[in-house]
Amino acid sequence: QVQLVESGGGLVQAGGSLRLSCAASVRTFSSYMMGWFRQAPGKEREFVAAISRSGVSTYYAESVKGRFSIARDNAQKTVYLQMNNLEPEDTAVYYCAADSRIFRNPSSSDNFNYWGQGTQVTVFS
Helix, strand or coil: CCEEEEEEEEHHHHHEEEEEEEECCCCCCCCCEEEEEECCCCCCCCCEEEEECCCCCCECCCCCCEEEEEECCCCCCCEEEECCCCCCCCCEEEEEEEEEECCCHHHCHCCCEEEEEEEEEEEEE
16 A cells, blocks of 8 residues: 655745655555646646656646656655746645556556645745
8 A cells, every 4th residue: 555645835925936745655666656736726636747766757747847846766755846936826736646557648647546635735926
């Protein structure tokens, strides 16, 4: 069983930064593709970023490219999402996701079996 715990959310002014963390309770963290998704009120959950098992490959939604950065520390069993130049449109609950299967489309939430409880990010102007 995989448990994911997010932290680092909060209230920030537009243009500011936050770093989200997701700690995994899993035996072989390096076997898991990791992703971040978000869901704003009244909207569907959407892909934000993903990172391969080794950390070599990263994937981003167009809306966050150049502003967000995903990274992982396999020794610490943690994945991070550095969010810079935040905009009010980034306001959402951010979820960490994991899966050990091999798949080509890390932007689909259907490919991830394990999810954290979410952390709220609120950006005000």
